[in-house]
Amino acid sequence: MNLFNVYPLYDVTPVKAKGCFVWDDKDRIYLDLYGGHAVISVGHSHPNYVANLKHQIETLGFYSNAVQNPMQVELAEKLGKLSGYENYELFLCSSGAEANENALKLASFHTNKSRVIAFKNGFHGRTSAAVAATDNPSIIAPINKQQATTILPLNDIALVKKELKKDDVCAVIIEGIQGVGGLDEGTTTFFQELETACKRYKTVLILDEVQSGYGRTGKFFAHQHHNIKPDIITIAKGMGNGFPVGGVLISPKFDASFGLLGTTFGGNHLACAASISVLDIIKNENLIENTNTISEYFISEIEKFPKVKKIKGRGLMIGLEFDFEVGEMRKKLIYDYNIFTGGAKDKNVLRILPPLTIKKEHIDVFINALKEILD
Numbered sequence: 001m002n003l004f005n006v007y008p009l010y011d012v013t014p015v016k017a018k019g020c021f022v023w024d025d026k027d028r029i030y031l032d033l034y035g036g037h038a039v040i041s042v043g044h045s046h047p048n049y050v051a052n053l054k055h056q057i058e059t060l061g062f063y064s065n066a067v068q069n070p071m072q073v074e075l076a077e078k079l080g081k082l083s084g085y086e087n088y089e090l091f092l093c094s095s096g097a098e099a100n101e102n103a104l105k106l107a108s109f110h111t112n113k114s115r116v117i118a119f120k121n122g123f124h125g126r127t128s129a130a131v132a133a134t135d136n137p138s139i140i141a142p143i144n145k146q147q148a149t150t151i152l153p154l155n156d157i158a159l160v161k162k163e164l165k166k167d168d169v170c171a172v173i174i175e176g177i178q179g180v181g182g183l184d185e186g187t188t189t190f191f192q193e194l195e196t197a198c199k200r201y202k203t204v205l206i207l208d209e210v211q212s213g214y215g216r217t218g219k220f221f222a223h224q225h226h227n228i229k230p231d232i233i234t235i236a237k238g239m240g241n242g243f244p245v246g247g248v249l250i251s252p253k254f255d256a257s258f259g260l261l262g263t264t265f266g267g268n269h270l271a272c273a274a275s276i277s278v279l280d281i282i283k284n285e286n287l288i289e290n291t292n293t294i295s296e297y298f299i300s301e302i303e304k305f306p307k308v309k310k311i312k313g314r315g316l317m318i319g320l321e322f323d324f325e326v327g328e329m330r331k332k333l334i335y336d337y338n339i340f341t342g343g344a345k346d347k348n349v350l351r352i353l354p355p356l357t358i359k360k361e362h363i364d365v366f367i368n369a370l371k372e373i374l375d
């Protein structure tokens with residue numbers, strides 16, 4: 001049987017990884033500034049993370065739902081404390097798409113409305129709001145016809161209000177910082193006015209922090225740079241440092257009831273072991289602080305490159321915008337300099353999403369490579 005060929009792959013076969021580095025089957029070492037679509041938060045094969053997962057698999061392994069799992073409670077408590085959302089409730093699932101799908105469902109149940117507003121170049125996984133960061137019209141079509149999604153330009157609050165006034169919108173979904181699209185971000189004024197407008201028109205505000213969450217932008221959640229409190233926050237990616245896990249943080253104004261949401265794999269013991277380890281490591285190793293320190297250094301070094309037209313994003317979720325497409329440069333970085341980086345829908349943007357454990361000396365390796373390539 002062949003693989004269903006739906007995305008291109010680089011010709012690299014990783015066999016081992018540690019910290020910010022990945023080894024391939026030819027024993028070449030790569031600096032990982034991409035973390036497999038931003039999932040590596042605490043570094044590859046962190047010893048505490050590995051030990052906890054190993055212990056879990058040797059004892060209870062994958063047992064999933066329908067029985068008491070105190071690890072879910074521990075995870076919710078630690079996540080509440082570290083994120084500042086202690087009074088929200090947590091629903092666990094297994095991916096970013098699933099988290100968003102559940103968030104949209106909750107919004108629809110809660111408001112008895114069905115239309116969704118999302119933003120141009122946003123990306124919310126292959127969900128019924130799987131909209132804008134793709135040019136593929138088959139993905140833009142809503143899965144559930146009743147849950148049509150309207151795409152608006154980012155930062156145009158007048159247009160959002162015009163749609164909300166129609167009183168058929170259950171949710172506005174927005175990323176803290178756009179990932180796949182190319183690192184665009186709502187302004188603080190836009191986020192704050194959006195929060196107010198959603199309250200006024202009884203629409204649920206969903207912050208998709210699947211990529212921008214878990215300390216990546218220098219605060220636990222990217223929306224916390226704008227001093228707002230959304231009704232629902234979705235998480236995944238860095239949450240499990242590579243283990244497939246996702247979650248929905250739900251404000252106390254939503255009432256839980258049996259059967260409202262459900263899952264088979266969500267919150268299983270291994271997923272909890274991975275997620276708890278990540279939170280402990282972020283806290284104990286001050287990784288949010290490290291994110292800010294390294295980000296500052298990285299940006300100050302990048303500012304010396306006149307060929308970088310714009311530095312986008314925050315923390316260690318950074319986009320370098322050039323006035324040319326970066327595809328060839330990414331190939332050079334990976335094959336000639338052994339550095340993983342990411343692309344975006346905006347083909348002129350190079351995405352940098354390293355583990356939050358990264359050090360200045362690793363940044364220097366990238367800076368030197370970029371110097372040689374751009375010269």
Ligand code: PLP
Pocket residue numbers: 037095096097098100123124125126175179180208209210211212236237
């Ligand atoms: N939301 C955002 C902001 C994402 O970047 C992604 C994936 O890239 C998703 C949702 C979907 O997550 P998953 O691929 O885990 O379904």
